[in-house]
Amino acid sequence: MATILVVDDELGIRALLSEILSDEGHTIELAENATQARAYRERARPDLVLLDIWMPDVDGVTLLKEWGGSGLLTMPVIMMSGHGTIDTAVEATKYGASAFLEKPITLQKLLRSVEQALVKTTPRPAPAPVGLSSYLRPEPLASMPAPGHVLPTVSHHIPSSPSSEQSFDLDRPLREARDAFEKSYFEFHLAKENGSMTRVAEKTGLERTHLYRKLKQLGVDLTRNKRGAS
Numbered sequence: 001m002a003t004i005l006v007v008d009d010e011l012g013i014r015a016l017l018s019e020i021l022s023d024e025g026h027t028i029e030l031a032e033n034a035t036q037a038r039a040y041r042e043r044a045r046p047d048l049v050l051l052d053i054w055m056p057d058v059d060g061v062t063l064l065k066e067w068g069g070s071g072l073l074t075m076p077v078i079m080m081s082g083h084g085t086i087d088t089a090v091e092a093t094k095y096g097a098s099a100f101l102e103k104p105i106t107l108q109k110l111l112r113s114v115e116q117a118l119v120k121t122t123p124r125p126a127p128a129p130v131g132l133s134s135y136l137r138p139e140p141l142a143s144m145p146a147p148g149h150v151l152p153t154v155s156h157h158i159p160s161s162p163s164s165e166q167s168f169d170l171d172r173p174l175r176e177a178r179d180a181f182e183k184s185y186f187e188f189h190l191a192k193e194n195g196s197m198t199r200v201a202e203k204t205g206l207e208r209t210h211l212y213r214k215l216k217q218l219g220v221d222l223t224r225n226k227r228g229a230s
Helices: 011-023 034-043 060-069 086-094 107-121 132-136 174-192 197-204 208-218
Strands: 003-007 027-031 048-052 077-081 099-102 157-161 164-167
Touching (some): 003 011, 003 034, 011 027, 011 107, 011 197, 027 034, 034 060, 048 060, 048 107, 060 077, 060 086, 077 086, 107 197, 174 197, 174 208, 197 208
Parallel strands (some): 003 048, 048 077, 077 099
Antiparallel strands (some): 157 164
């Protein structure tokens, strides 16, 4: 996961972005103005910066130019603004910004922009050399059932995690069967998304508060798959 510096003079924005991105497993550093952002950048290099344009002391574009001119713009920077214009976005891109987010920032757009910015900065491993033997090695033929062979019947089960399966007993009252299914369903998505409540809420179509209540009601262990838990 990445270390992300959030620079915004609004406490509510800092808290919201910190909650969402922390839930995704990232380490979040906060700065409420350019002075604090400068101080952090001088002692550390974040993997990504979310930088507000309109701040009371020094605006975000000026700070972006400053980092670029001093050789400190070695990480992607996503600019944010609630009063931005096309010209402002173009100017920010000109000075090295990788993306521009308009407030209010939607969850989907935030996560997509962060993911794209981090992917662009992740070095790709060099492809392994391919020897002649790789081309000469015959591919195994898929096994085919013999004539008259009867395919086995599939038992009723649902996966409890991406790497395991759980038997599912249908010989029980409907309510118990439904609760068991829902518990397994949510445990599967929690394991698949590494405990990210944000992504599970998106996948299942539930609002996060409702999702928390549902998981608690079903007795789902939230600590088992929580990323970054100590």
